[in-house]
Amino acid sequence: MIKLNNIHKSYDMGSSKLHVLKGIDLEIEQGEFVSIMGSSGSGKSTLLNILGMLDNYDEGSYLLANKLIANMSEKKAAQLRNDMVGFVFQSFNLISFKNAMENVALPLYYKGVNRKKRNAIALEYLEKLGLKEWAEHMPNEMSGGQKQRVAIARALISNPKIILADEPTGALDTSTSYEVMDILKEINDAGITVIIVTHEHDIAAMTQKVVRLKDGRIDEIIRNGELREFRHTYNKELVTA
Amino acid sequence: MFDIDKWQEILSTIKKNKMRTFLTGFSVAWGIFMLMILLGxxxxxxxxxxxxxMNDAVNAMWIWTGETTIAHQGLKPGRPIQFHNDDYDIITNIPGVETASGRYFMGNTRYSYGKESGEYTxxxxHPELNEVDRMELLEGxxxxxxxxxxxxxxxVIxxxxxxxxxxxxxxxxxxxxxxxxxxxxxxxxxEPESTRNxxxxxxxxxxxxVFNGSNRLHNFAITINGETLDESQAIEERIRTTFARKHRFDVADESAMGMYNKLENYIQTMRIFQAIKIFIWIIGIGTLIAGIVGVSNIMLIVVKERTxxxxIRKAIGASPASVIGLILLESILITTLAGYIGLVLGTGLMELVNYAMVQSAGDAAGQGETIFLNPTVDFGVAVSATILLVVAGTIAGYIPAKRAASIKPIVALRDE
Structure with a gap:
């Protein structure tokens, strides 16, 4: 599904260059539930942006569904994002002057679905996420958890192959975080690849595969079976912290 | 181009952002409104x-006689000059003179009918006087x-x-x-130009x-066919030299024969108005520039606000072109509509002023001095001014919109 080969990425910081990703090799299969961890500045968000075609990479190759993602026009990238990827953000990023239903329906607008039809579909998705009564509410009238659920509905409406979530629980309390993770888990069970960036170990522990980044390189990849060991490290980190 | 869905999206955005819409629209509407008022x-x-x-013929000229003040051909100054009926024949034959009417002054005249009487002028x-003074006949x-x-x-009374x-x-x-x-x-x-009849x-x-006037005449009122100042002055000169030779006075002797050329006066006044018009245009263009700056500013802020x-739109699959299109179409829609509103209000106000003035003139309508008439603006000018503002708003929106659309979505999203 996703094949990263020796990905390099650096940012121009005026005179100096900030080398963020220093050769990432990663393979993610269809239907995996992956978390990317790492301390701040380790390049986890940059990696997610490259995966989501929100950003270019400098070196290496990125294959998404066996298609090389490189040097695409903005228009092509936008189209591919619309078809393949759904985003969930830490700060929800709902459009403040649109109600829940319109926010969810927006990706379909860019697919050319007419207003009536896309609003009906949006309602379906809101219902799935238990927010049908909130369809007409504006984002500022909703709680963080509700907003994130609206954002998830928006990510799902275009039937993406991958859901990319950047700190989806970062702005939520623990119980709401777990609710959101449950939803993401359900989505994953339906066969959609889910990749989340997080710095919370308990959240990462709910995924099947944890990719730990350190200084722009993959430090370790912990698979489902090794989660026990992961928990051990996690506890050790807690002690040292 | 015409995509109902796109317009629905734009309209819903406008509806939900009333303040922004109002500010953008207001600067355009105000600019056009002020321009309409100024030019109007x-x-x-x-x-x-x-x-x-126009109440009198603009090409009218009056000629009267007086006393000489310059010695000429051995004749002493202080000699009175008098027109006679043969001068009337002469003046009608001078090239450039269209019509002429002679007048014999009668002094005070007493009018009476039955028991009523009064002194009137x-x-x-000659019948040609009507070409010069343009009387309006109520009857007869x-x-x-x-x-x-x-x-x-x-x-004729x-x-x-x-x-x-x-x-x-x-x-x-x-x-x-x-x-x-x-x-x-x-x-x-x-008499349309006066309030007394x-x-x-x-x-x-x-x-x-009847009144013992013999063949004497005191003045002439004539119309000439000179279009320009030069032409009319040439005709004036011709008349002066003709009469100077006949009545033997110095051509430069202004008091022997006086002349008043209305065309000369008219052209000079119109020149002043030309200058006033240019001045108003300069202010108008200033107003337009202020409007353009206002729209540009607001568009910059709008784009910044919408970064x-x-x-978000880009992250969920909007192409840069569709983002730019959305912002620009919205701005064009608002500015066009607002420009139209400003146009209607400005024109409406000027029409109202016009109406009020016609009303207050009341009985004296068609008579007396009006310094304000038909204060309307050329439609083409009004429309081009509106289009100019719309285009300025579009350009002012396009540059930042293009930049905003080319920012990586992730950067735009970080921008709190």
Missing amino acids: SGNGLSNGVASNF TVTC RFINDVDILQTRKVV GKDIHEALFKEKPALGEYVRINNVPFKVVGVCI RNAYMPVSTAQK KEIG
Whole structure:
């Protein structure tokens, strides 16, 4: 599904260059539930942006569904994002002057679905996420958890192959975080690849595969079976912290 | 291009962002509104003054005689100059003179009818006077050529004379006594440029015969066919030299024969108005520039404010072109609509002012001085000004919108 080969990425910081990703090799299969961890500045968000075609990479190759993602026009990238990827953000990023239903329906607008039809579909998705009564509410009238659920509905409406979530629980309390993770888990069970960036170990522990980044390189990849060991490290980190 | 869904998206955005819409629209509407008022006032002023001139023929000229002040051909200064009927024939034959009317001054004339009487000015004239003074006849007719030839004792009286002597009774066909000589009333008139109508008009030949005028004339009122200042001055010069030779006075002697050329005056006044118009245009263009700056500013702010929204839209699959299109179409829609509103309000206000002035003029409508007339703006000018503002708003929106659309969505989203 996703094949990263020796990905390099650096940012121009005026005179100096900030080398963020220093050769990432990663393979993610269809239907995996992956978390990317790492301390701040380790390049986890940059990696997610490259995966989501929100950003270019400098070196290496990125294959998404066996298609090389490189040097695409903005228009092509936008189209591919619309078809393949759904985003969930830490700060929800709902459009403040649109109600829940319109926010969810927006990706379909860019697919050319007419207003009536896309609003009906949006309602379906809101219902799935238990927010049908909130369809007409504006984002500022909703709680963080509700907003994130609206954002998830928006990510799902275009039937993406991958859901990319950047700190989806970062702005939520623990119980709401777990609710959101449950939803993401359900989505994953339906066969959609889910990749989340997080710095919370308990959240990462709910995924099947944890990719730990350190200084722009993959430090370790912990698979489902090794989660026990992961928990051990996690506890050790807690002690040292 | 016309995609209902796209417009629905734009309309819903406009509806949900009323303040932003209002601010964008207001600067455009205000700019156009002020421009309409400025240009309308300028036009109204110049139309008003032009119409005051139009009441009399603009190509009118008056010529009168006096005493010489310069010795000429051995003749002493202080010699009175007098026109006679043969001068009338001369002046009508001078090239450039279209029509001419001679006048013999009668001094005070007493008008009486029944028990009523009053003193009024009698203007003795040829029928051509009507080409110069442009009287408006309420009833009857003006003096005609037959009156002159047959020295008929007829008179055209002003409206005020009619009211004073005849009260409500009709005057047409009645005989009014002028210095005790009965004259038949053939017409009642008003003078559009004045508020008083106390003049009576009498055939000049009759006046000379009845009131002991012999063949003397005191002044001429003529119209000339000069279009430009130069032409009219040339005709003036020709008349002056002709009469100077005949009556033997120095051509430069202004008091021997005086002349007043209305065209000269008209052209000079119009030049002043040309200058005022240019001034108004400069202010108008200034107003437009202020409007353009206002729209540009707001568009910059709008794009800045929408950076995050642009990021979201791009993340969920909007192409840069669709983002730019959304912002620009919204701005074009708002500015066009607002420009139209400004246009309607500005034109409406000027029409209202026009209406109010016509109303307050009341009975005196068509009479008296108006300094403000038909204060409207050329439609083409109004529309081009609106289009200019719309285009300026579009360009001002395009540059930041393009930049915002080319920002990586992730950067736009970070921008809190």
